[in-house]
Amino acid sequence: MTTDRIFTVENVTLRFGGVVSLNDVNLFQNRGEILAVIGPNGAGKTSLFNSLTGVYQPQEGEITFMGRDAKPMSIIGRKAHRVSSAGVARTFQASRMFSALTAFENVKIGAESHKGFGVVGAMLKGPRTRRNEKESDATTIRLMDFVGLRQKANVIAASLSYGDRRRLEIARGLATNPEVLLLDEPAAGTNPAEKLGLATLIRRVRDEMGVSILLIEHDMKLVMSLAERLYVLNFGSVIADGTPAEIRANPAVIEAYLGSSADETEELA
């Protein structure tokens, strides 16, 4: 194992009763890479994400996360909030905002969740709390700027458009100061113009913030233009991996997609 692999997934199997959701999955992600996982519906992509973030606990196999401190850490057996503290941020397929809070508050919660605090200090706004709040506010404003939502900082999250919600979720994830950002179908429900903006944003997250990106996406055009490497999942197993060009030419991939939906194959071709 080399130190520049941020994620190493070895022989991971995840079952729900008799249903095998992930079957002996092996994959890895290099630091600073934009990696995509594609596959037909029900292939296990979101299950993989949930396993990587500690929401699901696979029965077999090992998932290793390597932070900047170059100490390998096992994800399995860790609670989701611990995984987040270690430096793994994520967004959700159906975007999950704290919808009654403003956009600003959404991001701020992410920014302050990893700072230590005392209840009494937090309550009485002691010097440490005030310093922390100032920092969190600065981080929040910087990130709102970064994703282009500065103008909408005081808007209730629920009244944002789909595209803006995606951006907000990315900002909230980035606020936790992650090393890798997992994006679960970031372009779902957005229009072509928003898609283009998202692709630019995702690339900027990697280039300007140095955060590795792991991406699930159905929109082939977006994936092929964005990802540097891809894994293809089908029925819980990795059936192919390689660069976009290699994936396009892979017969197993074409068959997997033919088996599910014709127009997705068209997109692939």
Next chain:
Amino acid sequence: MKAFVKRPFVSHLLTSIGAMAIFELMTGPPGSSTTPTAGFTGSFGERASFFGLFATYRFVVFLALAVIVSGVWTLWQSRGSVIKHGVNTGLARPRAAWQLKPVRTGFFLALFIFALFLPHLETDPYWQSVMVEEIAVYVLLALGLNVVVGFAGLLDLGFVAFYAVGAYVTAWVTGALPTPAPFGIHLNAFFAIPIAIALVMIFGVLIGLPTLRLRGDYLAIVTLGFGEIVTIFANNQYGITGGSEGTNAIPHFSIHLWFIHYVWGLAPVPYYYLTLAFVVVFIIVFSLLEHSRVGRAWTAIREDEVAAESIGINPLKYKVMAFAIGAASAGFAGVVTAGQTIFVNPQSFTLPVSINILALVIFGGMGSIAGVVVGAVLIQTVSMYLLHSPPAGYQSSDLYIYLGAALVLMMIFRPAGLIPSRRRRREIGMAEAGEGHMDEVLTGDTP
């Protein structure tokens, strides 16, 4: 004919008359085995006064009420969406006047000053003791439950357990239990305050750690169970708690510090001021908490636990914190009850008390400190008034009919409570509009 009945006003009127007929039966005189129909005929035919204006029969009064109800109903149907819509879009607009901070602070100050003078305005001994035992104590309980239910969104049906523990700890440290007091020192009730609050908070953590891993309905059932366990324990363990006979005499509060000597006696007013001071402290502490990062984390967990966890919030930690902090004010309420009534028995800590506290919180507005204070004062005052000077035909057990009806009406017309919290109101608005997730399972690829 059918078309006539289907007209909105007619159908509303008929439904209202039906509902009022049932209401009449519920509030009417009971029947007996010798005259089985007395309950029925009496419910409708008994003499009554028309809202104190002139003498008539019960059915006339209820018919009038039915007309009013159907009128309101029809109005609500035609204008309701406008009213509700106004509520929901109001969120994005600037705060309404009563939501501005100076207005709120001023409101609290005015309420506080009024509360300061209240015992001198109302000198009836019944009301003076009600102010402490039934109003101030319930304000404390509602404030505490509001942290758990309103801020953190945890449905706790056994909140009375913390109240009971606070009271019994007071009895314990003052040496009023069959169990010997800790280290054999009989403290006076005043020093029981910090000890009871600390122990109740520890109790909250101990109950919280295993139960708060559950969500929603499961948590409600388990807390219900814990509430019952505490009451039954107190009832059955004669050797420890004195059982159903209750404790021995608990000494009154007293202070003996250097030159300050003060003893709280039998009169309720000194207790009133002691409790009022703590109510103010708890209001300040809880509202500071609400607006700190702890409050934000609670909101995040309440809205979407999975998302909160994904950004590094430990839900269990914050939930346990909510339990312990909410328990603190209930614990203090227990100390006051124990200190003032000099005597504690398990019958004061039954399930209906838990439900009553929850009703106060829901009525006042979950998550809104101003709301639960006003709601608790209002409901407790009305129910104590009804108990003290019941109108003709009112039996004390009828209280829950009216309370239930008030809650139902509240849920229809002001679902976020009397004085709603901004965040809660948005959540309810969005849930009605079908947005936001109440408690949906982690979605996979399923469309």
